Amino acid sequence: MTRIEHGVPLAKLTTIGVGGPARALVRPRTVADLVEALRFAREEGLDVLPVGLGSNLLASDDGVDGLVLRLEGELAAVEVEGAALRAGAGATNAVSLHRARDAGLGGLEFACAIPGTAGGGVLMNAGAYGRDWADILVRALVTTADGAGWLSADELGLTYRHSSLQEGAVVARVEYRLEPRPPAEIKATVAELVARRKDTQPTNRRTFGSVFKNPQGELGAGRMLELCGLKGHRVGGAMISPKHANFIENADAATSADCVALMVEARRRVHEEYGVVLEREVVFAGLPELPQLT
Numbered sequence: 001m002t003r004i005e006h007g008v009p010l011a012k013l014t015t016i017g018v019g020g021p022a023r024a025l026v027r028p029r030t031v032a033d034l035v036e037a038l039r040f041a042r043e044e045g046l047d048v049l050p051v052g053l054g055s056n057l058l059a060s061d062d063g064v065d066g067l068v069l070r071l072e073g074e075l076a077a078v079e080v081e082g083a084a085l086r087a088g089a090g091a092t093n094a095v096s097l098h099r100a101r102d103a104g105l106g107g108l109e110f111a112c113a114i115p116g117t118a119g120g121g122v123l124m125n126a127g128a129y130g131r132d133w134a135d136i137l138v139r140a141l142v143t144t145a146d147g148a149g150w151l152s153a154d155e156l157g158l159t160y161r162h163s164s165l166q167e168g169a170v171v172a173r174v175e176y177r178l179e180p181r182p183p184a185e186i187k188a189t190v191a192e193l194v195a196r197r198k199d200t201q202p203t204n205r206r207t208f209g210s211v212f213k214n215p216q217g218e219l220g221a222g223r224m225l226e227l228c229g230l231k232g233h234r235v236g237g238a239m240i241s242p243k244h245a246n247f248i249e250n251a252d253a254a255t256s257a258d259c260v261a262l263m264v265e266a267r268r269r270v271h272e273e274y275g276v277v278l279e280r281e282v283v284f285a286g287l288p289e290l291p292q293l294t
């Protein structure tokens with residue numbers, strides 16, 4: 001089997017730069033490698049945690065007692081055929097977008113703001129500027145210890161920042177349906193979206209993207225947190241971003257305990273002020289669920 005690495009810190013595999021060691025880490029390069037790794041996990045009774053760019057992931061300071069998978073090689077490659085873009089689930093959105101632009105295919109521009117991979121995009125049904133994975137995804141090759149099979153976008157049950165992918169299943173490849181668009185137009189749209197992001201979000205800080213999902217109703221999570229006076233609020237090395245209150249920055253050697261304590265406090269304040277229970281967007285690895293609010 002592909003080499004097993006032990007004790008690699010999740011801090012190195014996540015954009016927030018927080019998290020203790022992974023019990024085991026494997027970097028499958030083909031679907032066969034991936035199935036083999038999933039069989040190994042099943043035999044050893046290990047939980048499986050696929051990690052893309054770790055851009056929506058908060059891992060425990062105590063690490064993750066399971067098998068972490070990082071998809072590389074073929075499972076991170078991108079090819080274009082007609083209006084279809086096929087990507088390994090480990091391919092970064094930046095690379096997919098680049099390839100789409102060079103091929104004169106539009107539709108992925110919104111993903112310029114999402115620093116993740118194709119697989120993470122499916123699992124989270126990631127989205128921005130009114131579009132999400134559900135708008136472009138045709139199908140995904142989903143892998144378990146029993147093998148791999150294609151699921152359509154409908155079968156994946158993509159809704160707001162959610163998919164119904166079963167626990168322990170790993171997306172190996174995706175197929176997007178795009179539409180012809182001149183590369184210069186794509187470039188201009190991307191430049192405009194990136195500039196908008198830079199104005200409103202802490203894109204040059206270590207964060208894990210949105211902390212909470214936007215609740216139904218007029219006020220977004222960020223606005224509520226801001227109105228509660230939480231911008232700049234700190235616990236240890238973690239800080240609610242002064243630029244956008246729905247982001248937590250790793251301001252100074254933050255721990256996951258610091259980040260969780262900030263989330264607990266932020267949620268409590270919003271509940272007290274607005275009666276709204278914010279639901280987390282960030283995925284927890286090796287961490288207990290946030291306490292119930294009544």
Ligand SMILES: Cc1cc2nc3c(=O)[nH]c(=O)nc-3n(C[C@H](O)[C@H](O)[C@H](O)COP(=O)(O)OP(=O)(O)OC[C@H]3O[C@@H](n4cnc5c(N)ncnc54)[C@H](O)[C@@H]3O)c2cc1C
Pocket residue numbers: 015049050051052053054055056057071089090113114115116117118119120121122123124125126127128169170171172202203207208209210283
């Ligand atoms: C600055 C910044 C801005 C962001 N802006 C946005 C935004 O506008 N919109 C948005 O939706 N998100 C945003 N995010 C969050 C994040 O980029 C997205 O959720 C992204 O899709 C996560 O992809 P990833 O590959 O990094 O997944 P990870 O963070 O590595 O993992 C997230 C989840 O996906 C699972 N996963 C990863 N790969 C696979 C796979 N191959 N198969 C099955 N499950 C998998 C993981 O196990 C985990 O449960 C932002 C993050 C940052 C840091």
